[in-house]
Amino acid sequence: MAQYYTIMNLKSRFAPSPTGYLHLGNARTALFAWLAARGAGGNFVLRLEDTDQARSPEIYEKALFEDLQWLGLDWDEGPDRGGPAGSYRQMQRLEIYQKYYGLLLAAEQAYPCYCSPEDLAAERAVQKAAGKAPRYGGRCRHLNDDQRQALAAQGIQPVLRFRVPDTGMLNVPDRVWGERSYALAALGDFVIRRSDGSPAFFFANAVDDALMGVNLVLRGEDHLSNTPRQILILQALQLPVPAYAHLPLLLGGDGQPLSKRHGAASLRDLQSEGYLPVAVRNYLARLGHHYAASELLDDAALASGFAVENISRAPGHFDPVQLQHWQHLALQELTDAGLWGWLTANPGPLRDWVPQGQEMAFVAAVRANIQLPGDALDWARRCFADQAFVALAKEEAALLALAEAPATFWPLAERLLQESAGDYRIWTKNLQQESGRKGKSLFMPLRAALTGLCHGPELAALLPLIGMERACERLRTVPQYL
Numbered sequence: 001m002a003q004y005y006t007i008m009n010l011k012s013r014f015a016p017s018p019t020g021y022l023h024l025g026n027a028r029t030a031l032f033a034w035l036a037a038r039g040a041g042g043n044f045v046l047r048l049e050d051t052d053q054a055r056s057p058e059i060y061e062k063a064l065f066e067d068l069q070w071l072g073l074d075w076d077e078g079p080d081r082g083g084p085a086g087s088y089r090q091m092q093r094l095e096i097y098q099k100y101y102g103l104l105l106a107a108e109q110a111y112p113c114y115c116s117p118e119d120l121a122a123e124r125a126v127q128k129a130a131g132k133a134p135r136y137g138g139r140c141r142h143l144n145d146d147q148r149q150a151l152a153a154q155g156i157q158p159v160l161r162f163r164v165p166d167t168g169m170l171n172v173p174d175r176v177w178g179e180r181s182y183a184l185a186a187l188g189d190f191v192i193r194r195s196d197g198s199p200a201f202f203f204a205n206a207v208d209d210a211l212m213g214v215n216l217v218l219r220g221e222d223h224l225s226n227t228p229r230q231i232l233i234l235q236a237l238q239l240p241v242p243a244y245a246h247l248p249l250l251l252g253g254d255g256q257p258l259s260k261r262h263g264a265a266s267l268r269d270l271q272s273e274g275y276l277p278v279a280v281r282n283y284l285a286r287l288g289h290h291y292a293a294s295e296l297l298d299d300a301a302l303a304s305g306f307a308v309e310n311i312s313r314a315p316g317h318f319d320p321v322q323l324q325h326w327q328h329l330a331l332q333e334l335t336d337a338g339l340w341g342w343l344t345a346n347p348g349p350l351r352d353w354v355p356q357g358q359e360m361a362f363v364a365a366v367r368a369n370i371q372l373p374g375d376a377l378d379w380a381r382r383c384f385a386d387q388a389f390v391a392l393a394k395e396e397a398a399l400l401a402l403a404e405a406p407a408t409f410w411p412l413a414e415r416l417l418q419e420s421a422g423d424y425r426i427w428t429k430n431l432q433q434e435s436g437r438k439g440k441s442l443f444m445p446l447r448a449a450l451t452g453l454c455h456g457p458e459l460a461a462l463l464p465l466i467g468m469e470r471a472c473e474r475l476r477t478v479p480q481y482l
């Protein structure tokens with residue numbers, strides 16, 4: 001661990017497969033790697049692990065750039081902007097992998113294996129029956145050249161296996177989980193090149209990290225078990241071994257890890273619902289990572305407060321309530337004009353509902369009651385739709401509040417509103433005097449009649465938006481409803 005602190009130019013990376021839209025688990029991993037780099041004044045690399053061609057259509061690559069940019073992450077090297085260790089797309093690095101396979105073959109640290117899937121299944125069945133953990137037994141380890149040629153002559157395309165030492169232990173440090181020891185004998189010789197010539201995930205991934213100068217690998221816990229194999233590969237190739245930090249996976253409501261394959265809620269979904277990137281960043285940064293500060297932090301503060309030591313080992317769950325908390329704080333930081341811009345960023349009917357010239361008054365009145373643009377739409381309808389009380393969407397509690405006022409209250413409220421010329425203070429003061437009601441029993445029925453709800457923005461701010469005509473119409477039509 002101490003060794004890590006001596007790393008001068010920290011370089012971290014995010015290395016997704018472009019096989020679907022980024023979900024929150026991916027996004028948090030990317031964010032942590034980015035924060036680690038930015039907090040240390042280091043560099044951040046984006047690399048596309050696109051060797052699963054069937055599952056990597058171009059739309060996902062484009063979406064990945066867009067989603068990371070929306071979240072506010074930037075990268076110093078990547079597929080779209082190049083860099084000293086390019087290409088940053090694995091499919092364009094196949095020749096590089098061939099070179100390293102050649103080195104391992106020449107050093108006899110790798111060998112071709114001609115076993116068929118049936119052979120391997122039979123081997124596993126025997127091991128299982130004997131109560132042993134399945135691993136490759138090394139059948140093709142000692143084939144000589146003649147034997148290999150004979151097998152190749154049968155048209156068998158071999159995989160390439162890494163020769164794992166038979167004895168000894170491998171210590172694998174991890175900055176979240178601490179050091180773990182692995183008995184090498186238990187690993188078995190593993191596949192580093194598939195029979196179609198494509199690289200196994202952990203081979204290309206480890207080689208690329210080394211060649212790209214990545215010295216902190218921050219990734220999901222799903223890769224924890226790959227680490228010993230990757231260290232063995234790097235040591236055999238005399239390539240530098242990075243520091244590793246494995247993040248607990250984010251789980252969905254079903255308790256299963258979020259995964260692109262299973263169509264987990266995507267970053268895109270949050271974007272289209274109207275969450276602000278700064279809220280998502282603050283939420284994700286605290287999901288499994290402790291910050292001393294409880295307020296909304298800007299990127300500089302998020303980065304400087306980030307420390308791998310503060311990553312928790314407990315699995316995280318996506319909690320919409322927490323996200324809304326950060327959304328609320330993020331919205332508070334926007335000016336009224338900024339808020340209006342956010343509300344109308346996506347096409348929608350809000351512009352049609354809010355009359356020209358009243359936009360800022362509307363935003364100022366309702367801003368504390370808005371989490372998502374859809375909430376604003378609801379308030380716009382309540383304020384500006386030309387509808388009688390009967391047509392308002394009402395909550396149960398509002399109906400109860402209305403029923404508490406006597407029938408005589410409504411014509412009185414309407415008359416006094418007209419006499420006050422729409423001045424909220426004068427209106428409610430006079431109404432209090434003449435009706436004998438005060439406090440909650442005065443204001444609740446009014447709020448319920450004017451908005452259909454028992455909660456919401458200051459009535460004083462809403463009244464000018466609702467306007468005299470609509471307000472009178474609603475007060476007048478309440479008794480029809482009761």
Ligand SMILES: Nc1ncnc2c1ncn2[C@@H]1O[C@H](COP(=O)(O)OP(=O)(O)OP(=O)(O)O)[C@@H](O)[C@H]1O
Nearest residue numbers: 016017019025026219220249250257258259260261
């Ligand atoms: N549920 C999760 N929680 C946290 N990190 C995750 C989760 N799933 C994947 N990751 C991390 O996201 C990064 C990108 O991984 P990858 O692109 O393979 O995502 P994936 O969701 O596992 O996709 P797929 O379903 O196609 O395997 C990796 O570092 C991986 O460990």
Ligand SMILES: [Zn+2]
Nearest residue numbers: 113114115140
């Ligand atoms: Zn074999």
